[in-house]
Amino acid sequence: MLTSRLPFAGACRTGFLFAGLCVAATFTPTATAHAQRANGAGVGKAIDSVVTSFLKEGQAAGLSVAVVRGKDTLALKGYGKADLELDVPTPRRAVYEIGSVTKQFTSVALLMLRDEGKLSLDDDFTKYLPDYPTNGRRISVRRLLDHTSGIKGYTEMPEFGPMMVRDLPKDSLVALFAKEPFNFEPGEREIYNNSAYFLAGLIIEKVSGKSYADFVKERIFDKVGMKDSYYCSESTIIKGKVKGYDMSPKGLVNKGFIRHTYPYAAGSLCATAGDLLAWNRALHGGKVLPPSSYQELITPSSLNDGTKLRYALGIALHEVRGHRVIEHGGGINGFLSASNYFPDEDAVIVVLSNSTGIPADPVVAAIADRVFGKKSLSSQPYTAALSDLTGTYAGVGRGMQLTVKITAEGQKLLATVLMGPDAKPAPLRYVGNDTWDLDGQRLTFVRDGGKVTRLKVDMVYGYSQLDRQP
Secondary structure (H helix, E strand, O other): OOOOOOOOEOOOOOOOOOOOOOOOOOOOOOHHHHHOOOOOOHHHHHHHHHHHHHHOOOOOOEEEEEEEEOOEEEEEEEEEEEEOOOOEEOOOOOEEEOHHHHHHHHHHHHHHHHHOOOOOOOOEHHHOOOOOOOOOOOOEHHHHHOOOOOOOOHHHOOOHHHHOOOOOOHHHHHHHHHOOOOOOOOOOOEOOOHHHHHHHHHHHHHHHOOOHHHHHHHHHHHHHOOOOOEEOOOOOOOOOEOOOEEEEOOEEEEOOOOOOOOOHHHHOEEEOHHHHHHHHHHHHOOOOOOHHHHHHHHOOOEOOOOOEOOEOOOOEEEEEOOEEEEEEEEEEOOEEEEEEEEOOOOEEEEEEEOEOOOOHHHHHHHHHHHHHOOOOOOOOOOOOOHHHOOEEEEEEOOOOEEEEEEEEEOOEEEEEEOOOOOOOOEEOEEEEOOEEEEOOEEEEEEEEOOEEEEEEEEOOOOEEEEEEOO
């Protein structure tokens, strides 16, 4: 998933064909796993079975997992290896780089400052960063947090690859992306954007008078009791920090180098699974923000045309296996992460990995099946001709053109993202109103005069409109 062009990306979900260069992982339950029941003493063994099955695929070094439902801690442990070269097992309090899980901490920090009267999320962000060239565009602070600003994302720029290993000041990175044309007009689309969160971190420092690292430590980590969490460093030796590994065609290799000047407020925090468990409990339990600010944090944004998104302020709302979830994931060189709160079950599932071979999200989904029980997802009959929908659709994606091919096989509709020779079609589930579902992604066909001309793709972490190609 991660290359020099795509570090600290958003969560890379299994089956999420539109999330970037994802490596899909599958999980085939063993007979023992099928026999486990997600209740009583058996749930711990069921979770163990899920995690070890993923590790047996050989594409992950180690994992740390925390699972709590209500007042019951069902799992809090490490699996696999913290260091492959020294053959060191993953400790219980293993520290990981959590990538874009960082973004919700950034959004919370800004809400804290707003509640103190030091800023408004509806202010033009150039009120705090007046030298940024918006060329007459008005971009609110809020638009930085929901990926709708249109600012060029630096992690999608080829020039960032050589830069991320160099020791340069923050304004060098801002200068890199500030000179680029906007991807779209503010509020017209949603495309995942690390540049916007970099600017958000600078606003926190400007308004608070503290470094981003100090503000998050003093106002969040210390308050919540996240004793093993900190701003990551590529040089400081930290007790309990696991080594990270990237996936290559030959297997796992030591992770690529990146200076933590650059992920910053978009992806430079480190934490343990236990600390993220405490964070979810505190955040969703009303101990971090007042109720009105918490609701603002988790209320999805809208585009200029009124389209409702499923991404709020540094946090996403959708479903995992039919269960409502409030979550964010992360990916950075050598690490993948997923931090999920299930409000209906009052449950938290955190999965941290020190390798990029297997995304964390399929592990979360498999654990959810064991803990909550599998839900059958209903579909509706599609009575029109599938041939009306088939064709190729293309438009703006994250750092590249997004092209989706829609095909039909019998009564099945399939989608293929054309991103290389290994692209494979995935079956869609019809949910009504010309909308189809793919593991939580929504594909809506738009008709003009009865003929399908566009495809709206809601990826949770992004929203694009693609034009049907001749």
